[in-house]
Amino acid sequence: xxxxxxxxxxxxxxxxxxxxxxxxxxxxxxxxxxxxxxxxxxxxxxxxxxxxxxxxxxxxxxxxxxxxxxxxxxxxxxxxxxxxxxxxxxxxxxxxxxxxxxxxxxxxxxxxxxxxxxxxxxxxxxxxxxxxxxxxxxxxxxxxxxxxxxxxxxxxxxxxxxxxxxxxxxxxxxxxxxxxxxxxxxxxxxxxxxxxxxxxxxxxxxxxxxxxxxxxxxxxxxxxxxxxxxxxxxxxxxxxxxxxxxxxxxxxxxxxxxxxxxxxxxxxxxxxxxxxxxxxxxxxxxxxxxxxxxxxxxxxxxxxxxxxxxxxxxxxxxxxxxxxxxxxxxxxxxxxxxxxxxxxxxxxxxxxxxxxxxxxxxxxxxxxxxxxxxxxxxxxxxxxxxxxxxxxxxxxxxxxxxxxxxxxxxxxxxxxxxxxxxxxxxxxxxxxxxxxxxxxxxxxxxxxxxxxxxxxxxxxxxxxxxxxxxxxxxxxxx
Amino acid sequence: xxxxxxxxxxxxxxxxxxxxxxxxxxxxxxxxxxxxxxxxxxxxxxxxxxxxxxxxxxxxxxxxxxxxxxxxxxxxxxxxxxxxxxxxxxxxxxxxxxxxxxxxxxxxxxxxxxxxxxxxxxxxxxxxxxxxxxxxxxxxxxxxxxxxxxxxxxxxxxxxxxxxxxxxxxxxxxxxxxxxxxxxxxxxxxxxxxxxxxxxxxxxxxxxxxxxxxxxxxxxxxxxxxxxxxxxxxxxxxxxxxxxxxxxxxxxxxxxxxxxxxxxxxxxxxxxxxxxxxxxxxxxxxxxxxxxxxxxxxxxxxxxxxxxxxxxxxxxxxxxxxxxxxxxxxxxxxxxxxxxxxxxxxxxxxxxxxxxxxxxxxxxxxxxxxxxxxxxxxxxxxxxxxxxxxxxxxxxxxxxxxxxxxxxxxxxxxxxxxxxxxxxxxxxxxxxxxxxxxxxxxxxxxxxxxxxxxxxxxxxxxxxxxxxxxxxxxxxxx
Numbered sequence: 001x002x003x004x005x006x007x008x009x010x011x012x013x014x015x016x017x018x019x020x021x022x023x024x025x026x027x028x029x030x031x032x033x034x035x036x037x038x039x040x041x042x043x044x045x046x047x048x049x050x051x052x053x054x055x056x057x058x059x060x061x062x063x064x065x066x067x068x069x070x071x072x073x074x075x076x077x078x079x080x081x082x083x084x085x086x087x088x089x090x091x092x093x094x095x096x097x098x099x100x101x102x103x104x105x106x107x108x109x110x111x112x113x114x115x116x117x118x119x120x121x122x123x124x125x126x127x128x129x130x131x132x133x134x135x136x137x138x139x140x141x142x143x144x145x146x147x148x149x150x151x152x153x154x155x156x157x158x159x160x161x162x163x164x165x166x167x168x169x170x171x172x173x174x175x176x177x178x179x180x181x182x183x184x185x186x187x188x189x190x191x192x193x194x195x196x197x198x199x200x201x202x203x204x205x206x207x208x209x210x211x212x213x214x215x216x217x218x219x220x221x222x223x224x225x226x227x228x229x230x231x232x233x234x235x236x237x238x239x240x241x242x243x244x245x246x247x248x249x250x251x252x253x254x255x256x257x258x259x260x261x262x263x264x265x266x267x268x269x270x271x272x273x274x275x276x277x278x279x280x281x282x283x284x285x286x287x288x289x290x291x292x293x294x295x296x297x298x299x300x301x302x303x304x305x306x307x308x309x310x311x312x313x314x315x316x317x318x319x320x321x322x323x324x325x326x327x328x329x330x331x332x333x334x335x336x337x338x339x340x341x342x343x344x345x346x347x348x349x350x351x352x353x354x355x356x357x358x359x360x361x362x363x364x365x366x367x368x369x370x371x372x373x374x375x376x377x378x379x380x381x382x383x384x385x386x387x388x389x390x391x392x393x394x395x396x397x398x399x400x401x402x403x404x405x406x407x408x409x410x411x412x413x414x415x416x417x418x419x420x421x422x423x424x425x426x427x428x429x430x431x432x433x434x435x436x437x438x439x440x441x442x443x444x445x446x447x448x449x450x451x452x453x454x455x456x457x458x459x460x461x462x463x464x465x466x467x468x469x470x471x472x473x474x475x476x477x478x
Numbered sequence: 479x480x481x482x483x484x485x486x487x488x489x490x491x492x493x494x495x496x497x498x499x500x501x502x503x504x505x506x507x508x509x510x511x512x513x514x515x516x517x518x519x520x521x522x523x524x525x526x527x528x529x530x531x532x533x534x535x536x537x538x539x540x541x542x543x544x545x546x547x548x549x550x551x552x553x554x555x556x557x558x559x560x561x562x563x564x565x566x567x568x569x570x571x572x573x574x575x576x577x578x579x580x581x582x583x584x585x586x587x588x589x590x591x592x593x594x595x596x597x598x599x600x601x602x603x604x605x606x607x608x609x610x611x612x613x614x615x616x617x618x619x620x621x622x623x624x625x626x627x628x629x630x631x632x633x634x635x636x637x638x639x640x641x642x643x644x645x646x647x648x649x650x651x652x653x654x655x656x657x658x659x660x661x662x663x664x665x666x667x668x669x670x671x672x673x674x675x676x677x678x679x680x681x682x683x684x685x686x687x688x689x690x691x692x693x694x695x696x697x698x699x700x701x702x703x704x705x706x707x708x709x710x711x712x713x714x715x716x717x718x719x720x721x722x723x724x725x726x727x728x729x730x731x732x733x734x735x736x737x738x739x740x741x742x743x744x745x746x747x748x749x750x751x752x753x754x755x756x757x758x759x760x761x762x763x764x765x766x767x768x769x770x771x772x773x774x775x776x777x778x779x780x781x782x783x784x785x786x787x788x789x790x791x792x793x794x795x796x797x798x799x800x801x802x803x804x805x806x807x808x809x810x811x812x813x814x815x816x817x818x819x820x821x822x823x824x825x826x827x828x829x830x831x832x833x834x835x836x837x838x839x840x841x842x843x844x845x846x847x848x849x850x851x852x853x854x855x856x857x858x859x860x861x862x863x864x865x866x867x868x869x870x871x872x873x874x875x876x877x878x879x880x881x882x883x884x885x886x887x888x889x890x891x892x893x894x895x896x897x898x899x900x901x902x903x904x905x906x907x908x909x910x911x912x913x914x915x916x917x918x919x920x921x922x923x924x925x926x927x928x929x930x931x932x933x934x935x936x937x938x939x940x941x942x943x944x945x946x947x948x949x950x951x952x953x954x955x956x
Contacts, residue, residue: 045546068523
């Protein structure tokens, strides 16, 4: 019996039922499990290690751009959420409330943070006195809670992990620059670490963050043609600063409210990389976040010298900075091949008695299924090169897929057909909320972003046909 | 006017009012601030970076001993807390309860995790089937909540950050070995990273973790003679495994409950290092967790070439792996000296026009106030040596202080006098709860640990005078 075909059957057909494919993959590869409370997830070690690599790469970039980490409390007084009018409307309905400690009722209800603008602004109002205290550039790694009735692991869960940057500046110009700088950091991270190409731009009024002046976003296309908002960067103007009375004494002796930004990415990124790169066999992990970059499979491992040689290889690879391990479990080689394809290890290395005789190992790439032979003495030099090449190839595929799935549409028929064909739609829009709502109602697609490049592709609104000067990407989304 | 003396006055006299000294130091050095909700703290960038270094050093050790990180949900169904009888008694009164989402009441109240044994056991009961799944070695970095009415930053706060290891084993022997192994890891970390000597041993029944068979602890002496429980490691037996029905099929075909451990340290460690090392001038940070290990102070920084040379020095130091920075603020050199003494930078390096002429810099150690001159060309080699020497000296001081403050006592008069003299008491104890309670009631001291070395120092209980064979450390504690 063909073990491969048996195995593949355990994962739902990604073309027929993409959501089930996703669920099968995240559960069977032990990235994640459902928590006991509805809407919650447990991030298992294999999934959490991906997050650790994401964290370490992002944290370095956040620090290199001058930010420092801090930690603010989980509990926010309910009254704080109320201070910024749009903000409370956006977050109150899904806010988890702490009302009691043991048997004692609290005097004021506490919100479990859905995002930290309010509590951070409260602290900033104590810390900031003078223009000398600005810019204030702080980031936080934390858990946040936004209630969900159903669980889509990594994509929609009541609790998730993220980083949130919160900065204050003396001028609007500097704050707007910061907002775009961090969007740029995110985009570079997506390319060089997750091997995902994205579209960037600004959100519509309808889709922006509750309380922001402008929300910038990066949107990634998933293999089912849906968009995943992978990260956002908000220019908050002085909305929160004035609500929370953050004031500094400027050089001219006047008290002023500073300009503010916030920006974040979350464990959603793990969902993004699964749905941007996976295939019918399971995960296809980008090498730079893969917990196991090269798995060494001993062939005929009971034979003398095989395990020893496999372990030697792993030691040499680790020495070269590669995350490598042997799979010495009491299972067939075929089972292990399938297992590690499903788990998405970028590179598989086989070593058996005959290979040892010839002083070579056989490698197999997860991205192209290309196989090759490499001399044992060269392996520590060759594997890092292969991993870089796999990364480049995966990014190219992601970029090709994205650009191959952008369809320019002139009317609603074209738009509907393009969305049904699992595409992003690029279209002109008049800018009115009614058209945005109508498109959503008819097709379930939303305006994902107004790209920075606003070169018109027509002059009439895709929806109402009236004069239009805005270029927008529409897509169904996660 | 002597700037030093003016400056020192801003921090309360540590001999007269140690708690106020502590509060002054943590606030004035901007390690921490009070959050808006009673009992909560904000860990500011200077404090959080200490935590980041603690995390990275501990995380490496936790992984080197075979554990993997994961993340479990913040919210635990209240019913879970009830499953282990001792556990609920210990944690329910201080448990924060989520009862509503928006305006909707939840069907079951949720506990914001005070510790994660219950929810982790629930997941383990799904994951563990066979002896092949064991040992299961998982660690989590997370925030936890245990309600407090007052705030002592880092020491007692409603929310704090920690790591909690949770492991399962097939035999009692292996689980007990794990419990002690992790205590050993903690003790080694305290010595080699925080430069703090500790006493280790087992807790009395009264003082053990709610639900444990045995709790092992490390206790550090603070400069006021009080003990700070710096980390604990629990052997849980099969208490939780049977309550949560964790069962595995053993080699002999029988279903069995595994043996369990849990162990943790928290942001309390920051409190420990402040109170173990500080002095009247402020913080004295152990070099291996200091955010700034060497601060370079330009003297006459307006003079040509001074700032450039100072920055060159910092670049050379960074290159040598030293966390260095210049202080270029528009303040006097004296002000900066005081500032960085208060902030506890282990090493200060001064460079001015005359030093540049002579191609030297002047260094000053925070631990001994010893000064020296070093050739600019040697500085990248010399500073790491100096930092190691500062570390060793700080550990020696900590160890001398600990051992110099252990007083052997034979009766209650001796015990009371020793405690009044800010000491740890080593004494014989009959083992009965009544004596333990009586000592607590009379002196506010508790049994901190039964040390591993139980060589008797007498044969009568320090409290009741009856025959006693247990050696115990008593102390007041945080």
